[in-house]
Each structure stands twice: as C-alpha cells, then as structure tokens.
Amino acid sequence: MAGTGGSPAERLGLIPASMVAGQAFCEYKVHLETLRGGVARSAGLARRITRRVVIRDRRGVLARASVLGEVLGVPVAASPDFVVLGSDGSIHGVGRSAIRGSLRIFESDIVYLRLAGLLVWGRGDGGRLVMVVAGSEGCLKEVLDGLSSSGRIAPSGGECYRLYVEVYDAGRALDTLAPLLEYWRGLRPPRPSPSRSKCGVCPFGAECEFSAV
Ligand code: SF4
Secondary structure, eight states, rough: OSSSSSSSHHHHSEEHHHHHHHHHHHHHHHHHHHHTTTOOOOOHHHHHHHHHHHHSSSSSSSSOOEEEEEEEEEEEEOOSSEEEEEETEEEEEEEEEEEEETOOOOOOHHHHHHHHHHHHHSOOOOEEEEEHHHHHHHHHHHHHHHHHOOOOOOOOETTTTTEEEOOOOOHHHHHOOOOOOOOHHHHHOOOOOOOOHHHHOOOTTTTTOOOOO
C-alpha cells in the first residue's frame, strides 16, 4: 500500500513503466504527477487497435500481457501492447505501438521497451524489443496483421510506418534504467528538463517553477 513518506517508490508502491518512460520527457513532470498521486492514463488509439488485432489473432502468435517485478529494488509494472510467442510458447519479442504523423521513435519508447525487457527476461538472454509507429489507423492494422501472420520480427519501414527492432541486451537495459530509477529509490531529487516545446504542452506549464513558458 502506498505510504506518505519515504522514497517516491515507497510512496506509490508500484511504479507503472509509463511513468519511468515519462522521465525521458521531463522527470520533474513525473515528480509532480506523483505528488498528485499518479496519473490515470487512458489507453490510446494505437493501443486499442493493437489489442483488437491481438484479440482477433487465432494462432496465438501475438498476445497481450502484463508483467511486474523488481528492477534495481524498484517494484515496476509494464503492459506491453503485444508479445510475440514462439511455437514452444516462449516469448520472442515484446512490443509497443503508436500512431504518429512523424513516424518518430522517442527515447521514452526505448526506455519503456528496455524496462519491459528486464521484467520479461531479467539478466538472461532475451528476444526482440519492437516498436511499431504508423501514420494512420489503417496502416497500423496492416503492419500488426503482417507481424501476426508471419511471426517474423525484423526491422522494416514504408511510407506510412516504421518498425523498429532492438535485440534485447540486459546490460544496456540496466545502463538505461539505473540513472532513472535512482529518482524512484530516493537517491536524488527529480531533474527538470525545461524547454519551450516541452513546457508549452505540459499540464504543469503554468505552475511549475522551472517552466520555460
Ligand atoms: S513545465 Fe517544463 S520543466 Fe516543468 S514539469 Fe513541465 S516540462 Fe518539466
């Protein structure tokens, strides 16, 4: 149960991977969210589409999953949009999806996937971390259908999509996560990352002492 004192992790109890990923945007924003008791994040369009495709799939190549565990002493939970299963039922890949006109992969996507990888595979060998970014709903469905029917995980791209694939590496994932989790362990104060573009779209833009707008 979340308490009122101690580190941010102790106060919240279980940290959603989306909050850790959010530190790549601005850690101070995440900190302000924790002071409000966390943020209820609704499933976006891409996630809803992905889950529909996953549910429709009959071969069990793709399935939705939630994973939780401790990473460097911090209890964390992640819900990848899909997992890719091998014929023996082992997990070959974990993935996320998004609909973005720019087809950009953000640092927060990579943080989320590496954290999910640590929860699924730990310090051992793993599979692939997959990010599907599509420019439209129809294109996302097409890419997911292709991934679902072939079960093949390889980077690719087209006019309306980008499929990013990274081979899971536990050491690299820990290198990425360790400095971010220091905040949750209460080892240092939150770091603001002010910029006009970020603070301009931040819900705390008007009240944050570090705001650039
Ligand atoms: S206003 Fe800017 S510095 Fe403050 S929390 Fe938001 S993004 Fe971070």
